[in-house]
Amino acid sequence: MESPFGKHILAEYFECGCTFLDSEPAIRNLMLEAASRSGATVVGDIFHHFSPQGVTGVVVVAESHLAIHTWPEFGYASVDLFTCGTRVDPWIGFEYIKKELQSKRCVSKEIARGDMEEEPGSLLEAASG
């Protein structure tokens, strides 16, 4: 069932063969293009380069947000693609990012936001008042 609120893809891109994990302009372009290809409408974005290395950035879209954090020293990037509505397909963005980062190994998980259930044995609270 479609979540009433949103579809959230958490993605881990390991063993990235691309050369731009530490480039703020290149990572920004990557994420804006991923948003666009997914069918999302960009509202704004904010990107930041860290010293000595690493890029963090978020693209706010009318349908929620996309976020990335890169660890160039590990060839790793974590990405979130959170979209709502049926018009947008975040998996297109996921595949585009995977290809551009030249990730040899990636792990992903889709979570229906607004319909999340606690996992059995979770340490975390549920239905707290």
Added chain:
Amino acid sequence: MESPFGKHILAEYFECGCTFLDSEPAIRNLMLEAASRSGATVVGDIFHHFSPQGVTGVVVVAESHLAIHTWPEFGYASVDLFTCGTRVDPWIGFEYIKKELQSKRCVSKEIARGDMEEEPGSLLEAASG
């Protein structure tokens, strides 16, 4: 074990009794304060009010990001608190947001980023090359 990359809390706040779910300045203040209380260093932020209602916003911090999307018509907000390092405690931000939103029911999940495993039976790809 601590993830080498980050701790990501996904939170769903239902039945929010507060009156400011549709106020961009109030939601922005809430998230900036949550970042600060968690011990994070704010790098920048971007917030947006949607028509007819709803607020989306992201606070980029030196330790990753915090994001919120509100659906005032459902008394609901989805929040992400993604932080790295041991100096920051996103659970403090989680509790602060819960209290301020006056959420009567919330569900949360913590995911170790960079160490995520596919769930058995997941529809999603893993270790694709």
